[in-house]
Amino acid sequence: MQDRVAELPPVSDLLRDAVAVGLPMRTRFRGQTVREALLIRGPKGWAEFAPFAEYQPEESAAWLGAAVEAGWRGLGAPLRESVPVNATLPAVEHEDVPAVLARYGDGITAVKIKVAEQGQSLQDDVARVSAVVRQLPRAAVRVDANAGWTLAEAAAALPRIAEAAQGRLEYAEQPVPGVEGLARLRELLSADGVAVRLAADEAVRKEEDPLRVARLGAADLLVLKVPPLGGVSRVLDLVEQAGLDAVVSSALDTSVGLAAGLALAARLPRLPYACGLGTAALFARDAVSAPLLPSAGRLAVPVRDGVITAPAPDPELIDQVRLSPARQAWWFDRVHAAHAELASRIVG
Template sequence: MKALIDFDGARVFTIPVRAGYRSFEACEGMLIEGPQGWGAFCPPRECDDLAAARWLTSAIEGGTVGWPDPVRGRVAAAVTVPAVGPQDAAVIVTDSGCTTADVHVAGQPEDLTRLEAVRGALGPAGAIRCVVEQGWDAVTAAQLIPVLDHAAGGLEFVQLASTTAAELTALHPRVDVRLAVDVSGVLPEGLALSDIADVAVLTVGPLGGVRRALRFAERSDLPCVVAAPAGVAETSIGLAGGLALAGALLDVPFACGLGTAPALTGDVVSPGRVLTPVDGYLPVAPMAPGPDAARVAEFAVDDDERIAWWRRRLTVARELL
C-alpha cells in the first residue's frame, strides 16, 4: 500500500498563526496523497523520529485503508480560547457559536479575567475547560486549579501539559476538579490510568491514527475526549482525522477540542471546506477534504533548506513504518 502513496510529490507548506494566538505555533508540514485521499504530515519539529513515524501513520491512514465507519454525522466542538485579553476572549467565544470553550492558561493573573470573560460569554450552562500551557508540579497545580475553577464558575476539567505520572499520582487525590491527560504524552508506568486522571485525551496524530486511538479508547477505563494536541493548530485535512475518531467512538461525553482552525491565518483547502464549527458542531466525513491548488500555492514553502529538512524527516519516518 505504501507504494501507492505519492511521497515524492508531497508539498511542503507553512501557515502562520493569527495575531494574538501566542499559545500556538505555525502549522508546517507536508501534504501526502494516497490512492483514496489526502493526509497532512505535520509532526512538531522537536518530536523524535518514532513520534514522527506515528504522525505519518496517521497522515496516510485515511488515504489508504480509510477510517472506521462513523456512528454519528457531526460532533459538538469546543472553541479554542488562546492567551488573549478578556474582551478578545469573549468575542472569540460569542462568534464561535460553541457552548464549550478550551481556555489556555499559564498560571498568570490574566488567566482569571480571561476565564471570567468566557463564563460571561457562555452563560451559566456553558462548559469551560482549562488547557495548561506549561508543566506544573503537584504543589503548584493543587494551589492553582481551585482558583481557576472559581474564576470560571466551575470547570469541566483541566488538561495538564508535560506533567509526569508521578506528579499526577500526587495531584489526583488533592483536587476536586477532573484532570484530563493526553495519553500520548503520559505513560502511567504500571499504574491504571484512572489512578492519575479522570479523562483520557485522544490526539490522533501522536497516537498513530484513528484506528490506534479507537483501540485505546476501547481499552480505557476512563471517558475520552478527542482533541488536537495542546498548542497545535492543524489544517482541515489534519483535523478531519480527529473528527473521524469522534464519529466512530461509541460514547462522546465531551465536546471535542478540535475547534482550532481559526488559530491559523488560512488553510490548504478551499474556504467552503475549512473545518470551523458551525452552531457549535463540526461534520464527520468519510475522508479528509482535498487541498485547493490556490491555497497550497499561497502557503507553499520555497526555502530549499526547509524543504530538504522535511524530505529527510519524511524519509526517516517512512523507514520506521
Template sequence: MSNTTTKRQPIGSKAALSFANDDLPEIKREWIPVNATLPAVPLPEVDSVLGNFPGFRTVKIKISEDPASKDQDLARIRHVFENHPGTQIRLDANGALRVNEAIEIIEELGEIKLQYFEQPVRTIGELSQLREEIARRGLATKIAADESIRKVSDPLRVFKEQAADIAVLKVQPLGGIASAAAIAKESGLEVVVSSALESSLGIVQGLYLAASLDNLNYDCGLWTQNLLADDIIAEPLEVLDARIKVAVPEIDLDKLERYRVTDDREKFWLERIERCRKLLET
C-alpha cells in the same frame, strides 16, 4: 520492534500513512460537537478571539506557562464565566503547574465549576498526587491527561496508575484513527478527541475518530482550523451550531503548491514517511 524510541519517533507519519491507505472507520454520527479554544491572550483580546467560534457551548482556556501570570489567567476565566453564562469551561495548563499551584487555581475559582482540568501538572506521579489532593479536600474537579498519553512510550500507563479521569486523544501522535480508537477502548475512561493546531486535513482525522466512538460525552477540541491564516482544502469544513460535519474534504492543489515547504523540508518528510513505512512492515 524492540526499540521503543525508534518505534514512536515517526508516529505522526504512521497516522498520515494510515489515513492515506486504510479504510475509514464506520461512523456513528455525522456532526461532531466542538469547543472553542482561548489561548493565554490579554483580557482585552478575549472577546475577539472567542468571536472566531460562533455559538460555542464549551471553551477550553489555556493557562499561561508562567505561573506568575496566575492573576491574568483567573481574570480570563472569570470573564468567560460572567460574559458567557452556561458555557462549559475546561482548563489546559500543558503540564506547567505544580500540584499546589493547580489546587490554588481550583480553589480560587470557587463557584466556577470546571468541566475538567487538562494536564495541570507534568508527570504521571504528579497527576496521581493531584487527584489524591483533590479528593482529600473534597473538591470534585476531574483531571484529564494529554501529554501523559501522547508523549510517553506507554500511552496506557496513566490509566493503569489511575492518574486521570479523562483521556485526551489526538490521532496524529497516537498513530492514526484505529490506534487512537484502540487506546480509547483499552483506557476504559471517558475520552475527549482533540488535536494540535492542524490544517483541516488533520482535523478531519480527529472528526472520524470522534464519529466512530460508541460514546462521545464531551465537545471535541477539533475547531482550531479557523485560527490559521489559510488552509489547503477547496471548501472550508462545514461548521454549524458549533458542530463540524464529518466528510473527507477536497484538497486545493493550488494552495498545496502555494504553501509548499522548502525542498529540504520536503525531503526530510518524505524520508521520514519512508522510514516509518519500513518500520511498520517489520
C-alpha cells in the same frame, strides 16, 4: 512479516504528490505563528504529516503512521454525522477574549482555555476564565495547562480557577507533568475537598505505556490526538482498553489533518464531551476551499461514499501557502527519517 512491511508504502509513493504548506495563525498558539504541515495524497484520499519541528524521528514515526492509515487504508465509516466541538482560547489578554471567541460563531457550548503560559501569572489565567464566563454565561469551561504547573502550583491554582468558572469547570487538562504527577495531584485535590476532574493528555501520548493512566487512576478522562498516537484504529483500541471517557483534540492540524480527529470522534461509541476540533478557526488561511469550521457548536463529519474522507487541498490556495523549496526539502527529509523509524518497528 513481509505482509506487515508491505502495509507501509515506499517513500516515493508518500512524496509523489506531497506539498509542504505554512498556514498563518490569527493568534500565537503554543508558540506557533505559522503552522507548517506536509499534505500527502494516497489512494484513499489526502492525509497530513505535521509533527512539530522539535520532534525527532522516534516521535514523528507515529505521525507518519497516522498519515499512512488515513491516505492508504482510509478513516472508516462514522457512527454520527456531526461532532460537538469546543472553542479554543489561546493565552490571550482577557480584553481580547470576545474577539477570539467571535471567530467560532454562535452556538458555543464549551471553551477550552489555555493557562500556565510562560511569562504569565495565575491572575492572568483567572482573568481569562472570568472573561469567558462573562462572555458566554451558559458555556462549559475546561482549562489546559500543557503540564506547565508544578504540583504545588496546580494545587493552588485549580481552586481559584474553579471559583472563577462559577461551577462550570468541566475538567483541567494535564495540569502537571507525567502520570504520577496527575495521580498525586488527584490525591491532593481530593484531600482538600476540591472537586475538579483531571484529564490526561501528554501523560497518554508521551508515555510508552499510555494505559498506565487508567491503571493508576491518575485521571478521570483522556484527551486524545490521533497523529501522535499513530492513527484512528490504534486510538479506538486504546480507549476500549482504558475504559475511560475520551475527548478528541486537534494537534493544531490543517483542515486536511482534522478529518482524522473527526473520524475518531465520529467512531467512538461514547462521546460525552465536546471535542477540541474547532482549531481551523485559529488560522488566518487554510489549504482547502471549505475549511472544517464549526457551525452552531458542531462540526460536520466529511463523508464521501459512506466513508470519512479528508477535504482535498485547493490548488489556488496551495500556491498561496506553499513553503519555500528549502522547507519543502526539510519536510521531505523528515518523512524519510520517520519512514525509516517506522519500518524498523514493523520489522522488529
